[in-house]
Amino acid sequence: MGMTIAEKILAAHTQTAGFQPGDIIKVDVDVALANDITAPIAIQEFRKSGQARIAHPDRVVFVLDHFTPTKDIASANQCKYVRDFALEQEMEHFFDGGEAGVEHALLPEKGLVLPGDLVIGADSHTCTYGALGAFATGVGSTDLAAAMVTGQAWMKVPSTRKFVFKGVLGPWVGGKDLILYLIGKIGVDGALYRVMEMEGPAISALPLSDRLSMSNMAIEAGGKAGIIAADAKTLDYVKPRATRPYTVYQSDPDAVYESVTTFDCTDIEPQVAFPHLPENARPVSQAGDVRLDQVVIGSCTNGRIEDLQVAARIIRGQKVAKGLRCLILPATPSVFRQASREGLIDIFLDAGAIVGPPTCGPCLGGHMGILAKGEKGLATTNRNFVGRMGDPASEVYLCGPAVAAASAVTGRISAPQEVVK
Amino acid sequence: MIFKGKAYTFGSDVDTDAIIPARYLSTSDPDVLKLHCMEDADPEFPNKVKPGDIIVAGKNFGCGSSREHAPIAIKAAGVGCVIASSFARIFFRNSFNMGLPIFESDEASGAIRGGDMVEVDADSGVIRNLTTGARFQAKPIPSFMQELIADGGLMEHIRKRGSI
Ligand code: SF4
Numbered sequence: 001m002g003m004t005i006a007e008k009i010l011a012a013h014t015q016t017a018g019f020q021p022g023d024i025i026k027v028d029v030d031v032a033l034a035n036d037i038t039a040p041i042a043i044q045e046f047r048k049s050g051q052a053r054i055a056h057p058d059r060v061v062f063v064l065d066h067f068t069p070t071k072d073i074a075s076a077n078q079c080k081y082v083r084d085f086a087l088e089q090e091m092e093h094f095f096d097g098g099e100a101g102v103e104h105a106l107l108p109e110k111g112l113v114l115p116g117d118l119v120i121g122a123d124s125h126t127c128t129y130g131a132l133g134a135f136a137t138g139v140g141s142t143d144l145a146a147a148m149v150t151g152q153a154w155m156k157v158p159s160t161r162k163f164v165f166k167g168v169l170g171p172w173v174g175g176k177d178l179i180l181y182l183i184g185k186i187g188v189d190g191a192l193y194r195v196m197e198m199e200g201p202a203i204s205a206l207p208l209s210d211r212l213s214m215s216n217m218a219i220e221a222g223g224k225a226g227i228i229a230a231d232a233k234t235l236d237y238v239k240p241r242a243t244r245p246y247t248v249y250q251s252d253p254d255a256v257y258e259s260v261t262t263f264d265c266t267d268i269e270p271q272v273a274f275p276h277l278p279e280n281a282r283p284v285s286q287a288g289d290v291r292l293d294q295v296v297i298g299s300c301t302n303g304r305i306e307d308l309q310v311a312a313r314i315i316r317g318q319k320v321a322k323g324l325r326c327l328i329l330p331a332t333p334s335v336f337r338q339a340s341r342e343g344l345i346d347i348f349l350d351a352g353a354i355v356g357p358p359t360c361g362p363c364l365g366g367h368m369g370i371l372a373k374g375e376k377g378l379a380t381t382n383r384n385f386v387g388r389m390g391d392p393a394s395e396v397y398l399c400g401p402a403v404a405a406a407s408a409v410t411g412r413i414s415a416p417q418e419v420v421k
Numbered sequence: 422m423i424f425k426g427k428a429y430t431f432g433s434d435v436d437t438d439a440i441i442p443a444r445y446l447s448t449s450d451p452d453v454l455k456l457h458c459m460e461d462a463d464p465e466f467p468n469k470v471k472p473g474d475i476i477v478a479g480k481n482f483g484c485g486s487s488r489e490h491a492p493i494a495i496k497a498a499g500v501g502c503v504i505a506s507s508f509a510r511i512f513f514r515n516s517f518n519m520g521l522p523i524f525e526s527d528e529a530s531g532a533i534r535g536g537d538m539v540e541v542d543a544d545s546g547v548i549r550n551l552t553t554g555a556r557f558q559a560k561p562i563p564s565f566m567q568e569l570i571a572d573g574g575l576m577e578h579i580r581k582r583g584s585i
Contacts, residue, residue: 024563024565024566026584026585037446037488037490038487038488038489040449041449041489041490041493044449045576048576049576049579049580050580066446067446067447071447072447074447074448075447078447078448078449121487122487122489123486123487124485124486124487124511126487138487138511139487139511139514139515140487140488140489140511140514140515140518140519141487141489142489142515142518142519142574142575142576143514143515143518143575145575145576146518146575146576146579146585149576149579150579150584150585152584152585153585154565154575154585156514156563188434188481188484189434189480189481189484189507189509192481192507192509192510193510219511222481222484222509222510224510277434364443364446364486365438365442365443365444366443366444366446383436383438383485385436385438385439385485386436386438386439386461386462387438387439387442387444387461388438388443392442392461
């Protein structure tokens with residue numbers, strides 16, 4: 001019987017033969033990731049185990065990205081605790097200060113996650129790496145501690161749902177719009193416990209950055225992983241970065257899927273997800289008159305150089321609307337550097353935007369751009385839950401970089417065509 | 422093991438930002454986290470909840486982030502167990518890894534009202550609404566996860582058995 005990519009990767013990482021969806025298996029972990037919120041609990045649990053050293057220090061990655069540069073004394077203490085541990089364990093893959101960026105943008109860029117890898121991360125958006133053809137899933141801090149002690153994790157074998165994207169994308173439509181559209185169709189639990197495998201001509205045409213935004217939001221449909229098979233574009237990205245061998249898997253033609261759903265993308269418009277769930281997606285033309293107080297462009301979903309390039313194409317020569325704050329946070333130091341070299345930072349500053357350091361910051365309502373009571377924010381991030389970006393009585397709308405940039409100029413949710421004729 | 426307490430009901434898609442808002446995540450101290458448990462879903466919950474009380478919710482409970490602060494806050498607030506139509510997957514595994522008992526039952530989730538007295542038999546998965554007399558059967562818990570709960574969570578399990 002044929003196998004899916006997910007099943008092949010699991011099989012390559014477990015001793016258990018002939019497993020079925022629903023079975024619980026033990027797997028060897030290639031990469032185990034935690035951040036400044038989740039690493040402290042993992043370290044405490046690791047300490048309790050009594051083991052002195054991490055089982056495979058080269059497979060553990062810590063990134064201080066959520067409340068950094070530290071926002072208050074508590075977060076400074078939290079980061080110090082992680083830093084002290086990382087230095088004590090002589091961890092090679094510890095990212096702090098000017099080396100830190102938003103984790104799920106940073107790891108692919110550093111070549112730390114490769115096709116065919118089995119990755120667990122104490123962060124729900126670990127599923128981002130599915131776009132590299134890896135099996136990557138979010139877990140809790142205790143799972144991470146277990147991986148630090150044993151090098152292994154337990155997995156309930158998921159079934160797979162396939163989503164095929166046909167057609168050609170319209171102007172200003174990107175990966176973020178496709179994934180918001182998909183979540184709008186299947187709902188925030190539409191792929192609960194399942195692997196989402198995404199393919200089709202529209203996906204093949206997307207740059208890797210847009211595929212990463214799509215896999216990033218698999219969790220927003222409840223998915224365990226959001227896998228896109230590695231192709232020539234993936235390998236162009238991976239090859240110069242990889243420092244260890246990797247395996248490219250394809251699903252067999254007779255692989256068993258729980259369901260196969262096909263979308264024609266030709267008529268899909270740029271999307272906006274309304275508060276307070278990512279599934280409340282609508283075409284931007286049906287957004288109505290939503291006045292905004294803040295626009296955020298950044299995060300592990302859309303803080304890559306390609307996203308900033310799209311935003312700059314729209315903002316160039318324009319001004320941010322009066323009374324609106326537009327925050328632009330390049331996701332990693334090298335994105336920041338490239339944006340600076342290409343003149344994008346000047347375009348943003350000339351328009352009156354704020355350019356901040358690589359950090360999660362406002363995405364989780366952490367710091368650097370918190371919404372007041374009653375305020376409305378539009379963001380290229382991935383979650384718009386109640387209170388996600390600040391006061392419980394504020395609202396977050398989600399979109400891709402083109403709609404975000406256009407809306408920063410007009411002051412209300414707007415299609416890119418309104419600004420770029 | 423038997424859990425018995427007053428039901429607090431919540432809707433579907435209760436996310437981890439509602440269970441414990443990110444603004445409190447600069448600590449992982451259970452005694453601090455419990456003061457904000459479910460705050461963005463029901464600001465009064467941390468004051469009202471009594472040890473042993475039971476959270477009853479709709480589908481996809483615990484969706485959103487991977488933060489273990491969510492089950493930690495619920496456990497620290499004294500909640501005995503959580504019943505829902507379904508759980509988001511990371512919350513699901515975190516709960517077993519940390520020894521917070523959770524039960525999936527669509528029927529119980531739909532039929533239990535806020536304030537009802539509820540009893541759950543963890544071994545059989547039988548949920549009783551003591552206020553109305555109704556009886557429900559939760560989905561069986563896979564044997565590996567029963568082991569995790571019996572051992573007191575994943576790390577205790579590893580300590581006892583030397584591996585996962
Ligand atoms: S950018 Fe937002 S979603 Fe991504 S890792 Fe940071 S907090 Fe999480």
